[in-house]
Amino acid sequence: MTQCDDTIFHTARDALMRTGDTRVWSVIVTIFGDLAPDPQDQISGTTLSDLTRMIGIKPEAMRVALHRLRKDGWISSEKSGRTSSYRLTRQGFEESLAARPRIYATNAGRPGQWHLLLREAQPGASRGKAQARELAPGYLMLMDRVFLGPGRAAGDQGGFVIDGSAASVPDWVKNTVIPEDRAQDYVRLYQDLQAVQAVVQDAPQLSELQVAVLRVLIVHNWRRCILRHADLPDAFFPEHCPAVACRALVGQLLAWLQRPALTVI
Amino acid sequence: MTQCDDTIFHTARDALMRTGDTRVWSVIVTIFGDLAPDPQDQISGTTLSDLTRMIGIKPEAMRVALHRLRKDGWISSEKSGRTSSYRLTRQGFEESLAARPRIYATNAGRPGQWHLLLREAQPGASRGKAQARELAPGYLMLMDRVFLGPGRAAGDQGGFVIDGSAASVPDWVKNTVIPEDRAQDYVRLYQDLQAVQAVVQDAPQLSELQVAVLRVLIVHNWRRCILRHADLPDAFFPEHCPAVACRALVGQLLAWLQRPALTVI
Numbered sequence: 001m002t003q004c005d006d007t008i009f010h011t012a013r014d015a016l017m018r019t020g021d022t023r024v025w026s027v028i029v030t031i032f033g034d035l036a037p038d039p040q041d042q043i044s045g046t047t048l049s050d051l052t053r054m055i056g057i058k059p060e061a062m063r064v065a066l067h068r069l070r071k072d073g074w075i076s077s078e079k080s081g082r083t084s085s086y087r088l089t090r091q092g093f094e095e096s097l098a099a100r101p102r103i104y105a106t107n108a109g110r111p112g113q114w115h116l117l118l119r120e121a122q123p124g125a126s127r128g129k130a131q132a133r134e135l136a137p138g139y140l141m142l143m144d145r146v147f148l149g150p151g152r153a154a155g156d157q158g159g160f161v162i163d164g165s166a167a168s169v170p171d172w173v174k175n176t177v178i179p180e181d182r183a184q185d186y187v188r189l190y191q192d193l194q195a196v197q198a199v200v201q202d203a204p205q206l207s208e209l210q211v212a213v214l215r216v217l218i219v220h221n222w223r224r225c226i227l228r229h230a231d232l233p234d235a236f237f238p239e240h241c242p243a244v245a246c247r248a249l250v251g252q253l254l255a256w257l258q259r260p261a262l263t264v265i
Numbered sequence: 266m267t268q269c270d271d272t273i274f275h276t277a278r279d280a281l282m283r284t285g286d287t288r289v290w291s292v293i294v295t296i297f298g299d300l301a302p303d304p305q306d307q308i309s310g311t312t313l314s315d316l317t318r319m320i321g322i323k324p325e326a327m328r329v330a331l332h333r334l335r336k337d338g339w340i341s342s343e344k345s346g347r348t349s350s351y352r353l354t355r356q357g358f359e360e361s362l363a364a365r366p367r368i369y370a371t372n373a374g375r376p377g378q379w380h381l382l383l384r385e386a387q388p389g390a391s392r393g394k395a396q397a398r399e400l401a402p403g404y405l406m407l408m409d410r411v412f413l414g415p416g417r418a419a420g421d422q423g424g425f426v427i428d429g430s431a432a433s434v435p436d437w438v439k440n441t442v443i444p445e446d447r448a449q450d451y452v453r454l455y456q457d458l459q460a461v462q463a464v465v466q467d468a469p470q471l472s473e474l475q476v477a478v479l480r481v482l483i484v485h486n487w488r489r490c491i492l493r494h495a496d497l498p499d500a501f502f503p504e505h506c507p508a509v510a511c512r513a514l515v516g517q518l519l520a521w522l523q524r525p526a527l528t529v530i
Contacts, residue, residue: 116381116427118411120437142425145408146383160407160438162381163430172385173425 008204009214015195016217017056019188024057025065030220032075032088033096033103035212036262043262045084054213102231103223106251107244114164114233117147140177140230148177150231164233174238178229183241185225190242192221193249200256208260215257222250273464274475280460281482282321284453289322290330295485297340297353298361298368300477301527308527310349319478367496368488371516372509379429379498382412405442405495413442415496429498439503443494448506450490455507457486458514465521473525480522487515 031051036043052062066086069075074092078085088096117139136154139147153161196214200206206214225246237243296316301308317327331351334340339357342349353361382404401419404412418426461479465471471479490511502508 118407118438120435121408142383143386143410146411160435161431162427163432165428165430166426167428170385170425173383 008199009206009210011199012196012214013054013210013217015192016214016221018192019221022055022220024052024061025068026224027052027055027057027216027220028062028065028069029074029092029096030223031216032086032092033099034215034219035259036087037093037096037100039088039090039093041262042078042085042087045086047262048086050209051213051216054209055217099223099227102226103219104254105247107234107247110234111151112233112235113151114236115149115151115153116142116162116164117149117153118160118162119145119147120159121145138230140232142173142176148230148232148236150233166235169235171238174236174241177232177236178238178241178243182225182229183238185228186241186243186246189221189225190246190249193218193246193253196253197249200253206257211257212260215254215259218250218253218257222246273469274471274479276464277461277479278319278475278482280457281479281486283457284486287320287485289317289326290333291489292317292320292322292481292485293327293330293334294339294357294361295488296481297351297357298364298488299480299484300524301352302358302361302365304353304355304358306527307343307350307352310351312527313351315474316478316481319474320482364488364492367491368484369519370512372499372512375499376416377498377500378416379501380414380416380418381407381427381429382414382418383425383427384410384412385424386410403495405497407438407441413495413497413501415498431500434500436503439501439506442497442501443503443506443508447490447494448503450493451502451506451508451511454486454490455511455514458483458511458518461518462514465518471522476522477525480519480524483515483518483522487511 028048031043031048032041035041048066049059049062053059066075066077069092070077073089074095075086076089078087117135135147136149139149142148147159148164152163196218200214225243232243234244293313296308296313297306300306313331314324314327318324331340331342334357335342338354339360340351341354342351382400400412401414404414407413412424413429417428461483465479490508497508499509
């Protein structure tokens with residue numbers, strides 16, 4: 001292995017840690033989701049310690065998070081002599097799998113299809129956002145009794161379904177589905193990803209562990225943006241919200257920073 | 266001219282006059298719209314008297330209605346010796362022309378296209394049906410801030426336009442756009458049109474004047490149903506509302522009862 005460029009790594013890592021409000025258990029979920037997504041994939045305790053330490057997570061915080069994830073049935077652990085190893089449980093695998101399409105989709109591969117669901121007025125029925133909780137996941141309230149759903153409507157949602165087709169989406173609709181603070185999250189993420197792109201694009205020599213850390217941080221930051229709102233067709237993102245540009249850059253960076261095999265981390 | 270069958274005429278006419286709440290000026294509008302639709306078409310006072318008398322309108326009521334329509338700028342009159350003749354004014358022609366597509370459309374010729382218009386919430390803005398008045402004509406309120414419009418949206422309505430495409434329209438939407446009393450109007454009309462069909466289909470010998478009277482009554486009754494609500498795509502009529510069947514039967518009857526030339530009435 002050639003000599004590693006720590007300056008480049010630190011620049012990229014610090015850009016991705018700028019916002020700095022990463023919850024430890026959530027980072028570990030990202031680690032498994034990106035580096036050990038299958039139930040047979042194992043990560044050793046040593047590797048987990050190295051990865052989290054490089055993200056600034058204290059050993060004690062990691063142990064607490066691992067304990068919580070085991071208790072919640074997300075991961076399981078095995079002890080072999082002095083070393084522990086961890087893997088996703090069936091439940092952890094399935095929840096991780098469900099989120100993958102949204103996190104790893106490319107812009108080209110995203111369906112533009114959406115639909116509206118209009119619900120009947122019901123006396124004494126829940127109002128506002130509480131209505132959405134009665135619907136299948138993925139619906140987003142545009143206005144009272146009107147919901148935006150991804151793809152085509154699945155089954156009978158008990159409403160009036162209109163397959164989406166619109167020449168343009170007005171700003172007030174975009175600002176309804178992506179509030180301003182969500183849009184600003186994407187603005188910050190795009191800046192951070194560009195900072196990473198600037199240092200990584202000269203194909204620097206990074207260690208496998210450094211590559212793994214950068215991948216985890218990229219996926220984690222992206223995941224925190226994209227999974228925070230319903231699966232919107234690209235036409236619904238406000239003009240100043242660079243979600244589509246972020247998705248392109250995430251894809252490019254993950255292609256550059258090829259996932260290292262766990263055995264060599 | 267062959268002998269006329271008064272029994273058949275009276276049966277058909279009485280069926281069409283069953284509901285009997287015909288306003289005289291409105292019947293005269295129908296007479297011009299169907300029998301003298303162009304500004305150069307003239308109807309003599311004698312012909313108008315014959316037609317309205319056969320519909321059960323008293324001479325005095327006809328004179329009052331003609332006076333009102335002249336005053337409103339719908340028709341103009343000319344005197345030549347002892348006889349008067351009447352024709353549509355430019356305004357009367359244009360208003361009549363605007364309604365023709367909906368009255369005389371065939372089921373096959375009707376566009377299935379529709380669209381939804383979602384309006385932005387505005388503080389202090391009008392609520393409910395008052396919102397529709399701020400829109401171009403032809404919109405029908407489905408729910409607060411949601412409107413159904415015919416065809417494709419014309420120009421900028423200041424809202425979120427979604428071209429209509431739906432696998433099915435649920436009953437509560439149909440019952441919103443066609444209230445029960447409107448649906449019952451169609452049920453009665455369909456019965457009446459079938460009664461006319463039953464006697465007229467044997468190609469009876471009717472006088473030109475009788476044909477004209479039946480046409481006027483058919484168009485008038487149909488017009489009173491179809492122009493009483495927004496121009497709905499057929500998919501939006503409730504199951505028990507035979508509007509589409511009525512349209513087919515109106516077309517068939519008007520084809521059988523060919524419009525007589527005014528000079529021979």
